[in-house]
Amino acid sequence: xxxxxxxxxxxxxVFRESAALNADxxxxxxxxxxxxxxxxxxxxxxxxxxxxxxxxxVLVLANAPDTNEAVAAFQQGAAGYCHAYSSxxxxxxxxxxxxxxxxxxxxxxxxxxxxxxxxxTGTSQTKINATLDQLTPREREVALKAxxxxxxxxxxxxxxxxxxxxxxxxxxxxxxxxxxxxLQLALMLNDRQG
Amino acid sequence: xxxxxxxxxxxxxVFRESAALNADxxxxxxxxxxxxxxxxxxxxxxxxxxxxxxxxxVLVLANAPDTNEAVAAFQQGAAGYCHAYSSxxxxxxxxxxxxxxxxxxxxxxxxxxxxxxxxxTGTSQTKINATLDQLTPREREVALKAxxxxxxxxxxxxxxxxxxxxxxxxxxxxxxxxxxxxLQLALMLNDRQG
DNA sequence: AAAAATATTGTACCAAGGTACTAGACCCCC
DNA sequence: GGGGGTCTAGTACCTTGGTACAATATTTTT
Numbered sequence: 001x002x003x004x005x006x007x008x009x010x011x012x013x014v015f016r017e018s019a020a021l022n023a024d025x026x027x028x029x030x031x032x033x034x035x036x037x038x039x040x041x042x043x044x045x046x047x048x049x050x051x052x053x054x055x056x057x058v059l060v061l062a063n064a065p066d067t068n069e070a071v072a073a074f075q076q077g078a079a080g081y082c083h084a085y086s087s088x089x090x091x092x093x094x095x096x097x098x099x100x101x102x103x104x105x106x107x108x109x110x111x112x113x114x115x116x117x118x119x120x121t122g123t124s125q126t127k128i129n130a131t132l133d134q135l136t137p138r139e140r141e142v143a144l145k146a147x148x149x150x151x152x153x154x155x156x157x158x159x160x161x162x163x164x165x166x167x168x169x170x171x172x173x174x175x176x177x178x179x180x181x182x183l184q185l186a187l188m189l190n191d192r193q194g
Numbered sequence: 195x196x197x198x199x200x201x202x203x204x205x206x207x208v209f210r211e212s213a214a215l216n217a218d219x220x221x222x223x224x225x226x227x228x229x230x231x232x233x234x235x236x237x238x239x240x241x242x243x244x245x246x247x248x249x250x251x252v253l254v255l256a257n258a259p260d261t262n263e264a265v266a267a268f269q270q271g272a273a274g275y276c277h278a279y280s281s282x283x284x285x286x287x288x289x290x291x292x293x294x295x296x297x298x299x300x301x302x303x304x305x306x307x308x309x310x311x312x313x314x315t316g317t318s319q320t321k322i323n324a325t326l327d328q329l330t331p332r333e334r335e336v337a338l339k340a341x342x343x344x345x346x347x348x349x350x351x352x353x354x355x356x357x358x359x360x361x362x363x364x365x366x367x368x369x370x371x372x373x374x375x376x377l378q379l380a381l382m383l384n385d386r387q388g
Numbered sequence: 389a390a391a392a393a394t395a396t397t398g399t400a401c402c403a404a405g406g407t408a409c410t411a412g413a414c415c416c417c418c
Numbered sequence: 419g420g421g422g423g424t425c426t427a428g429t430a431c432c433t434t435g436g437t438a439c440a441a442t443a444t445t446t447t448t
Contacts, residue, residue, distance in 0.1 A: 051323040129241060129245040138426095161427085168425085330393085346434075365437070
Protein backbone atom coordinates (compact mmCIF):
# COMPACT_ATOMS: atom_id res chain seq x y z
CA UNK A 1 0.00 0.00 0.00
CA UNK A 2 2.68 2.41 1.09
CA UNK A 3 4.63 1.49 -2.03
CA UNK A 4 1.86 2.80 -4.26
CA UNK A 5 1.60 5.98 -2.26
CA UNK A 6 5.28 6.70 -2.54
CA UNK A 7 5.22 5.94 -6.20
CA UNK A 8 2.49 8.54 -6.66
CA UNK A 9 4.22 11.05 -4.39
CA UNK A 10 7.97 10.42 -4.52
CA UNK A 11 8.80 13.56 -2.55
CA UNK A 12 6.18 12.98 0.15
CA UNK A 13 6.82 12.43 3.84
CA VAL A 14 4.89 10.17 6.21
CA PHE A 15 3.72 11.27 9.65
CA ARG A 16 1.96 9.23 12.29
CA GLU A 17 -0.96 10.42 14.38
CA SER A 18 -0.90 13.94 15.67
CA ALA A 19 2.79 14.32 14.86
CA ALA A 20 1.62 15.75 11.57
CA LEU A 21 0.21 18.78 13.33
CA ASN A 22 3.69 19.84 14.35
CA ALA A 23 5.23 19.27 10.96
CA ASP A 24 6.43 22.13 8.83
CA UNK A 25 4.57 21.52 5.60
CA UNK A 26 3.22 24.90 4.55
CA UNK A 27 0.88 24.79 1.58
CA UNK A 28 1.17 21.17 0.60
CA UNK A 29 -1.03 18.24 -0.26
CA UNK A 30 -1.96 16.15 2.75
CA UNK A 31 -3.04 12.54 2.39
CA UNK A 32 -4.96 11.54 5.48
CA UNK A 33 -5.19 7.81 6.01
CA UNK A 34 -8.16 6.69 8.12
CA UNK A 35 -9.14 3.28 9.40
CA UNK A 36 -12.60 1.89 9.11
CA UNK A 37 -13.55 2.32 12.74
CA UNK A 38 -12.36 5.85 13.32
CA UNK A 39 -14.95 7.97 11.55
CA UNK A 40 -15.36 10.40 14.40
CA UNK A 41 -11.70 11.19 14.68
CA UNK A 42 -11.38 11.50 10.92
CA UNK A 43 -13.77 14.40 11.04
CA UNK A 44 -11.88 16.31 13.66
CA UNK A 45 -8.65 15.44 11.87
CA UNK A 46 -9.69 17.07 8.62
CA UNK A 47 -10.84 20.27 10.27
CA UNK A 48 -7.84 20.15 12.56
CA UNK A 49 -5.42 19.87 9.66
CA UNK A 50 -7.17 22.60 7.75
CA UNK A 51 -7.11 25.00 10.65
CA UNK A 52 -3.40 24.34 11.18
CA UNK A 53 -2.49 24.46 7.50
CA UNK A 54 -4.88 26.89 5.92
CA UNK A 55 -3.15 26.69 2.56
CA UNK A 56 -3.06 22.91 2.39
CA UNK A 57 -5.45 20.58 0.64
CA VAL A 58 -6.52 17.41 2.39
CA LEU A 59 -7.18 14.10 0.65
CA VAL A 60 -8.71 11.27 2.62
CA LEU A 61 -7.58 7.69 2.02
CA ALA A 62 -10.05 5.18 3.41
CA ASN A 63 -9.35 1.51 4.09
CA ALA A 64 -13.05 0.80 3.75
CA PRO A 65 -14.65 3.55 1.68
CA ASP A 66 -18.09 4.59 2.77
CA THR A 67 -20.27 7.20 1.13
CA ASN A 68 -21.45 8.63 4.43
CA GLU A 69 -17.90 9.12 5.52
CA ALA A 70 -17.03 10.60 2.15
CA VAL A 71 -19.80 13.15 2.32
CA ALA A 72 -18.73 14.06 5.82
CA ALA A 73 -15.16 14.47 4.63
CA PHE A 74 -16.17 16.89 1.89
CA GLN A 75 -18.32 18.85 4.28
CA GLN A 76 -15.26 19.24 6.47
CA GLY A 77 -13.40 20.70 3.55
CA ALA A 78 -11.57 17.69 2.13
CA ALA A 79 -10.53 17.94 -1.51
CA GLY A 80 -10.76 14.22 -2.22
CA TYR A 81 -11.76 10.86 -0.86
CA CYS A 82 -10.55 7.58 -2.26
CA HIS A 83 -9.70 3.99 -1.55
CA ALA A 84 -6.50 3.55 0.41
CA TYR A 85 -5.59 0.55 -1.73
CA SER A 86 -5.87 2.43 -4.99
CA SER A 87 -3.12 1.81 -7.50
CA UNK A 88 -0.33 4.30 -7.98
CA UNK A 89 -1.85 5.25 -11.33
CA UNK A 90 -5.14 6.19 -9.77
CA UNK A 91 -3.43 8.07 -6.98
CA UNK A 92 -1.36 10.03 -9.45
CA UNK A 93 -4.52 11.05 -11.26
CA UNK A 94 -6.18 12.05 -8.01
CA UNK A 95 -3.16 14.10 -7.12
CA UNK A 96 -3.11 15.82 -10.49
CA UNK A 97 -6.77 16.79 -10.26
CA UNK A 98 -6.48 18.15 -6.75
CA UNK A 99 -3.33 20.10 -7.42
CA UNK A 100 -5.02 21.73 -10.37
CA UNK A 101 -7.60 23.07 -7.98
CA UNK A 102 -10.20 20.38 -8.56
CA UNK A 103 -11.95 17.91 -6.33
CA UNK A 104 -11.66 14.20 -6.78
CA UNK A 105 -14.88 12.20 -6.56
CA UNK A 106 -15.42 8.49 -7.02
CA UNK A 107 -18.55 7.40 -8.86
CA UNK A 108 -20.52 6.27 -5.79
CA UNK A 109 -19.75 9.45 -3.91
CA UNK A 110 -20.82 11.50 -6.88
CA UNK A 111 -24.26 9.92 -6.89
CA UNK A 112 -24.59 10.52 -3.20
CA UNK A 113 -23.42 14.11 -3.30
CA UNK A 114 -26.20 14.98 -5.70
CA UNK A 115 -28.71 13.98 -3.06
CA UNK A 116 -26.87 15.91 -0.42
CA UNK A 117 -26.64 18.82 -2.80
CA UNK A 118 -30.39 18.98 -2.82
CA UNK A 119 -30.69 19.00 0.93
CA UNK A 120 -28.01 21.65 1.01
CA THR A 121 -29.60 24.05 -1.42
CA GLY A 122 -33.18 23.22 -2.29
CA THR A 123 -34.47 22.10 1.04
CA SER A 124 -32.92 24.82 3.14
CA GLN A 125 -33.97 27.45 0.64
CA THR A 126 -37.58 26.32 0.81
CA LYS A 127 -37.24 26.19 4.57
CA ILE A 128 -36.22 29.83 4.56
CA ASN A 129 -39.13 30.63 2.28
CA ALA A 130 -41.48 28.82 4.62
CA THR A 131 -40.14 30.98 7.41
CA LEU A 132 -40.59 34.22 5.52
CA ASP A 133 -44.04 33.08 4.54
CA GLN A 134 -45.24 33.47 8.08
CA LEU A 135 -44.53 37.19 7.97
CA THR A 136 -46.36 40.13 6.46
CA PRO A 137 -44.65 41.91 3.53
CA ARG A 138 -43.41 44.74 5.70
CA GLU A 139 -42.19 42.38 8.36
CA ARG A 140 -40.29 40.44 5.70
CA GLU A 141 -38.42 43.57 4.69
CA VAL A 142 -37.49 44.32 8.26
CA ALA A 143 -36.55 40.72 8.98
CA LEU A 144 -34.21 40.47 6.01
CA LYS A 145 -32.42 43.69 6.85
CA ALA A 146 -32.08 42.75 10.50
CA UNK A 147 -30.71 39.37 9.48
CA UNK A 148 -28.08 41.14 7.40
CA UNK A 149 -26.82 42.80 10.52
CA UNK A 150 -28.32 46.27 10.15
CA UNK A 151 -29.17 48.20 13.31
CA UNK A 152 -32.69 49.37 14.08
CA UNK A 153 -31.65 52.91 13.31
CA UNK A 154 -30.37 51.97 9.85
CA UNK A 155 -33.39 49.86 9.03
CA UNK A 156 -35.61 52.74 10.03
CA UNK A 157 -33.68 55.08 7.77
CA UNK A 158 -33.77 52.71 4.80
CA UNK A 159 -37.49 52.01 5.09
CA UNK A 160 -38.25 55.62 5.95
CA UNK A 161 -40.08 54.86 9.18
CA UNK A 162 -39.22 55.55 12.82
CA UNK A 163 -37.03 53.33 14.92
CA UNK A 164 -40.05 52.65 17.11
CA UNK A 165 -41.92 51.10 14.21
CA UNK A 166 -38.96 48.91 13.38
CA UNK A 167 -39.04 47.68 16.95
CA UNK A 168 -42.75 47.01 16.66
CA UNK A 169 -42.22 44.90 13.56
CA UNK A 170 -39.36 43.03 15.14
CA UNK A 171 -41.36 42.24 18.26
CA UNK A 172 -44.10 40.83 16.04
CA UNK A 173 -41.54 38.84 14.06
CA UNK A 174 -39.95 37.36 17.16
CA UNK A 175 -43.29 36.29 18.53
CA UNK A 176 -44.48 34.79 15.25
CA UNK A 177 -41.28 32.82 14.72
CA UNK A 178 -40.96 31.96 18.39
CA UNK A 179 -37.44 33.31 18.76
CA UNK A 180 -35.77 35.63 21.23
CA UNK A 181 -33.71 38.15 19.33
CA UNK A 182 -32.31 39.31 16.00
CA LEU A 183 -29.36 36.97 16.22
CA GLN A 184 -31.66 33.95 16.18
CA LEU A 185 -33.35 35.54 13.21
CA ALA A 186 -30.05 35.92 11.42
CA LEU A 187 -29.26 32.28 12.08
CA MET A 188 -32.62 31.18 10.69
CA LEU A 189 -32.40 33.24 7.55
CA ASN A 190 -28.74 32.68 6.79
CA ASP A 191 -28.66 28.95 7.33
CA ARG A 192 -27.81 27.43 3.97
CA GLN A 193 -27.00 24.02 5.36
CA GLY A 194 -30.36 22.27 5.47
CA UNK B 195 -43.47 21.50 -27.67
CA UNK B 196 -46.67 21.71 -25.70
CA UNK B 197 -47.69 18.38 -27.18
CA UNK B 198 -44.71 16.65 -25.56
CA UNK B 199 -45.45 18.27 -22.25
CA UNK B 200 -49.02 17.15 -22.22
CA UNK B 201 -47.98 13.68 -23.23
CA UNK B 202 -45.68 13.52 -20.23
CA UNK B 203 -48.24 15.08 -17.90
CA UNK B 204 -51.73 14.26 -19.19
CA UNK B 205 -53.43 15.61 -16.08
CA UNK B 206 -51.46 18.85 -15.99
CA UNK B 207 -52.83 22.38 -16.34
CA VAL B 208 -51.15 25.34 -18.03
CA PHE B 209 -50.98 28.79 -16.49
CA ARG B 210 -49.59 31.96 -17.98
CA GLU B 211 -47.44 34.48 -16.17
CA SER B 212 -48.33 35.32 -12.63
CA ALA B 213 -51.74 33.72 -12.94
CA ALA B 214 -50.08 30.59 -11.58
CA LEU B 215 -49.60 32.26 -8.23
CA ASN B 216 -53.35 32.40 -7.74
CA ALA B 217 -53.95 28.82 -8.79
CA ASP B 218 -55.05 26.19 -6.35
CA UNK B 219 -52.43 23.52 -6.88
CA UNK B 220 -51.42 22.38 -3.42
CA UNK B 221 -48.48 20.00 -3.35
CA UNK B 222 -47.98 19.41 -7.01
CA UNK B 223 -45.23 19.39 -9.58
CA UNK B 224 -44.70 22.74 -11.23
CA UNK B 225 -43.01 23.03 -14.61
CA UNK B 226 -41.73 26.55 -15.03
CA UNK B 227 -41.05 27.55 -18.61
CA UNK B 228 -38.52 30.33 -19.02
CA UNK B 229 -37.34 32.19 -22.10
CA UNK B 230 -33.73 32.81 -22.90
CA UNK B 231 -33.71 36.49 -22.02
CA UNK B 232 -35.54 36.37 -18.71
CA UNK B 233 -32.95 34.99 -16.31
CA UNK B 234 -33.60 37.56 -13.64
CA UNK B 235 -37.31 36.94 -13.50
CA UNK B 236 -36.80 33.17 -13.55
CA UNK B 237 -34.98 33.46 -10.27
CA UNK B 238 -37.68 35.40 -8.54
CA UNK B 239 -40.24 33.11 -10.09
CA UNK B 240 -38.76 29.97 -8.55
CA UNK B 241 -38.53 31.48 -5.10
CA UNK B 242 -41.92 33.06 -5.58
CA UNK B 243 -43.53 29.78 -6.48
CA UNK B 244 -41.83 27.97 -3.64
CA UNK B 245 -42.91 30.52 -1.08
CA UNK B 246 -46.49 30.34 -2.32
CA UNK B 247 -46.55 26.54 -2.61
CA UNK B 248 -44.23 25.26 0.04
CA UNK B 249 -45.09 21.65 -0.69
CA UNK B 250 -44.60 21.85 -4.42
CA UNK B 251 -41.55 20.95 -6.47
CA VAL B 252 -40.44 23.21 -9.24
CA LEU B 253 -38.90 22.05 -12.50
CA VAL B 254 -37.42 24.59 -14.86
CA LEU B 255 -37.81 24.19 -18.60
CA ALA B 256 -35.38 26.35 -20.54
CA ASN B 257 -35.61 27.27 -24.18
CA ALA B 258 -31.89 27.82 -24.27
CA PRO B 259 -30.31 25.80 -21.44
CA ASP B 260 -27.40 27.49 -19.74
CA THR B 261 -25.36 26.07 -16.90
CA ASN B 262 -25.18 29.35 -15.05
CA GLU B 263 -28.91 29.62 -15.11
CA ALA B 264 -29.21 25.97 -14.06
CA VAL B 265 -26.99 26.43 -11.06
CA ALA B 266 -28.95 29.51 -10.09
CA ALA B 267 -32.18 27.56 -10.41
CA PHE B 268 -30.98 24.85 -8.07
CA GLN B 269 -29.76 27.38 -5.59
CA GLN B 270 -33.24 28.84 -5.58
CA GLY B 271 -34.63 25.45 -4.74
CA ALA B 272 -35.56 24.00 -8.10
CA ALA B 273 -35.78 20.22 -8.33
CA GLY B 274 -34.81 19.99 -11.96
CA TYR B 275 -33.63 21.91 -15.00
CA CYS B 276 -33.96 20.67 -18.52
CA HIS B 277 -34.38 21.58 -22.15
CA ALA B 278 -37.86 22.88 -22.99
CA TYR B 279 -37.77 20.94 -26.24
CA SER B 280 -37.05 17.61 -24.61
CA SER B 281 -39.03 14.67 -25.92
CA UNK B 282 -41.99 13.33 -24.01
CA UNK B 283 -39.92 10.29 -23.04
CA UNK B 284 -37.25 12.40 -21.41
CA UNK B 285 -39.83 14.54 -19.67
CA UNK B 286 -41.56 11.46 -18.30
CA UNK B 287 -38.26 10.25 -16.90
CA UNK B 288 -37.55 13.65 -15.36
CA UNK B 289 -40.99 13.65 -13.81
CA UNK B 290 -40.53 10.17 -12.39
CA UNK B 291 -37.21 11.06 -10.79
CA UNK B 292 -38.51 14.25 -9.22
CA UNK B 293 -41.68 12.71 -7.90
CA UNK B 294 -39.63 10.00 -6.24
CA UNK B 295 -37.91 12.73 -4.28
CA UNK B 296 -34.88 13.01 -6.55
CA UNK B 297 -33.33 15.83 -8.49
CA UNK B 298 -32.91 15.76 -12.22
CA UNK B 299 -29.58 16.91 -13.58
CA UNK B 300 -28.33 17.00 -17.12
CA UNK B 301 -24.72 15.97 -17.74
CA UNK B 302 -23.35 19.49 -18.24
CA UNK B 303 -25.05 20.80 -15.15
CA UNK B 304 -23.68 17.89 -13.16
CA UNK B 305 -20.13 18.76 -14.09
CA UNK B 306 -20.72 22.36 -13.17
CA UNK B 307 -22.41 21.62 -9.88
CA UNK B 308 -19.39 19.71 -8.69
CA UNK B 309 -17.32 22.83 -9.03
CA UNK B 310 -19.92 24.86 -7.23
CA UNK B 311 -20.11 22.15 -4.59
CA UNK B 312 -16.48 22.69 -3.85
CA UNK B 313 -16.78 26.42 -3.49
CA UNK B 314 -19.77 25.83 -1.27
CA THR B 315 -18.10 23.44 1.14
CA GLY B 316 -14.34 23.35 0.87
CA THR B 317 -13.57 26.95 0.20
CA SER B 318 -15.92 28.53 2.67
CA GLN B 319 -14.96 26.01 5.33
CA THR B 320 -11.31 26.90 4.98
CA LYS B 321 -12.31 30.55 5.02
CA ILE B 322 -13.99 30.01 8.35
CA ASN B 323 -10.94 28.17 9.58
CA ALA B 324 -8.76 31.05 8.47
CA THR B 325 -10.97 33.35 10.50
CA LEU B 326 -10.79 31.20 13.60
CA ASP B 327 -7.07 30.94 13.10
CA GLN B 328 -6.65 34.57 14.03
CA LEU B 329 -8.02 33.89 17.50
CA THR B 330 -6.52 32.36 20.60
CA PRO B 331 -7.93 28.98 21.73
CA ARG B 332 -10.08 30.52 24.42
CA GLU B 333 -11.31 33.23 22.11
CA ARG B 334 -12.28 30.54 19.60
CA GLU B 335 -14.48 28.85 22.19
CA VAL B 336 -16.20 32.09 23.04
CA ALA B 337 -16.57 33.11 19.40
CA LEU B 338 -18.21 29.83 18.40
CA LYS B 339 -20.71 29.94 21.25
CA ALA B 340 -21.53 33.58 20.59
CA UNK B 341 -22.03 32.78 16.89
CA UNK B 342 -24.49 30.07 17.91
CA UNK B 343 -26.60 32.72 19.52
CA UNK B 344 -25.77 32.16 23.18
CA UNK B 345 -25.92 35.15 25.53
CA UNK B 346 -22.90 36.33 27.47
CA UNK B 347 -24.42 34.95 30.63
CA UNK B 348 -24.82 31.47 29.13
CA UNK B 349 -21.36 31.44 27.61
CA UNK B 350 -19.93 32.41 31.00
CA UNK B 351 -21.81 29.58 32.65
CA UNK B 352 -20.71 27.00 30.10
CA UNK B 353 -17.06 27.98 30.20
CA UNK B 354 -17.15 28.48 33.97
CA UNK B 355 -15.88 32.05 33.90
CA UNK B 356 -17.53 35.38 34.75
CA UNK B 357 -19.61 37.35 32.32
CA UNK B 358 -17.00 40.09 32.48
CA UNK B 359 -14.36 37.75 31.08
CA UNK B 360 -16.64 36.75 28.25
CA UNK B 361 -17.02 40.41 27.42
CA UNK B 362 -13.26 40.86 27.50
CA UNK B 363 -12.76 37.99 25.06
CA UNK B 364 -15.48 39.30 22.77
CA UNK B 365 -14.00 42.78 22.70
CA UNK B 366 -10.67 41.26 21.70
CA UNK B 367 -12.38 39.14 19.05
CA UNK B 368 -14.22 42.09 17.56
CA UNK B 369 -11.06 44.12 17.33
CA UNK B 370 -9.00 41.31 15.81
CA UNK B 371 -11.62 40.51 13.18
CA UNK B 372 -12.47 44.15 12.61
CA UNK B 373 -16.19 43.75 13.22
CA UNK B 374 -18.70 45.60 15.35
CA UNK B 375 -20.79 43.08 17.24
CA UNK B 376 -21.73 39.43 17.78
CA LEU B 377 -24.18 39.46 14.89
CA GLN B 378 -21.39 40.19 12.43
CA LEU B 379 -19.49 37.37 14.06
CA ALA B 380 -22.40 35.00 13.59
CA LEU B 381 -22.63 35.99 9.94
CA MET B 382 -18.91 35.35 9.44
CA LEU B 383 -18.90 31.97 11.12
CA ASN B 384 -22.17 30.68 9.73
CA ASP B 385 -21.61 31.65 6.16
CA ARG B 386 -21.49 28.38 4.24
CA GLN B 387 -21.87 29.96 0.86
CA GLY B 388 -18.28 30.72 -0.16
C1' DA C 389 15.59 37.07 32.59
C1' DA C 390 12.79 40.32 30.22
C1' DA C 391 9.07 41.02 27.08
C1' DA C 392 4.87 39.74 25.09
C1' DA C 393 0.83 37.20 24.82
C1' DT C 394 -2.95 34.95 27.18
C1' DA C 395 -6.59 34.43 30.62
C1' DT C 396 -8.90 36.23 34.22
C1' DT C 397 -11.87 39.79 36.85
C1' DG C 398 -13.56 44.41 38.86
C1' DT C 399 -16.34 48.97 38.61
C1' DA C 400 -18.58 52.07 35.99
C1' DC C 401 -20.94 53.85 32.10
C1' DC C 402 -23.42 54.36 27.76
C1' DA C 403 -25.79 52.67 23.72
C1' DA C 404 -28.67 49.47 21.62
C1' DG C 405 -32.10 46.05 21.79
C1' DG C 406 -36.45 44.60 23.40
C1' DT C 407 -41.04 44.83 26.08
C1' DA C 408 -45.45 46.84 28.00
C1' DC C 409 -49.28 49.49 27.19
C1' DT C 410 -51.45 52.26 24.01
C1' DA C 411 -53.55 54.22 19.79
C1' DG C 412 -54.60 56.36 15.21
C1' DA C 413 -55.00 55.46 10.04
C1' DC C 414 -55.85 52.45 6.42
C1' DC C 415 -57.64 48.47 3.90
C1' DC C 416 -60.31 44.32 3.08
C1' DC C 417 -64.03 41.20 3.82
C1' DC C 418 -68.48 39.54 5.69
C1' DG D 419 -71.00 49.28 9.23
C1' DG D 420 -68.20 46.61 12.05
C1' DG D 421 -64.47 43.35 12.82
C1' DG D 422 -59.83 42.00 11.78
C1' DG D 423 -55.35 42.48 10.06
C1' DT D 424 -51.59 45.71 8.84
C1' DC D 425 -48.64 49.72 9.35
C1' DT D 426 -47.45 53.30 11.92
C1' DA D 427 -45.82 55.61 16.29
C1' DG D 428 -45.48 57.70 21.26
C1' DT D 429 -43.71 57.21 26.24
C1' DA D 430 -41.68 54.64 29.53
C1' DC D 431 -38.90 51.07 31.29
C1' DC D 432 -35.77 47.17 31.72
C1' DT D 433 -32.08 44.10 29.91
C1' DT D 434 -28.21 43.07 27.30
C1' DG D 435 -24.20 44.22 24.82
C1' DG D 436 -20.11 46.68 24.47
C1' DT D 437 -16.39 50.04 25.94
C1' DA D 438 -13.10 52.60 29.11
C1' DC D 439 -9.72 52.18 32.45
C1' DA D 440 -7.81 49.19 35.36
C1' DA D 441 -5.34 45.09 37.63
C1' DT D 442 -3.25 40.26 38.56
C1' DA D 443 -1.51 35.59 37.38
C1' DT D 444 0.21 32.33 34.01
C1' DT D 445 2.35 30.95 29.88
C1' DT D 446 5.05 31.61 25.84
C1' DT D 447 8.40 33.87 23.22
C1' DT D 448 12.61 36.36 22.54
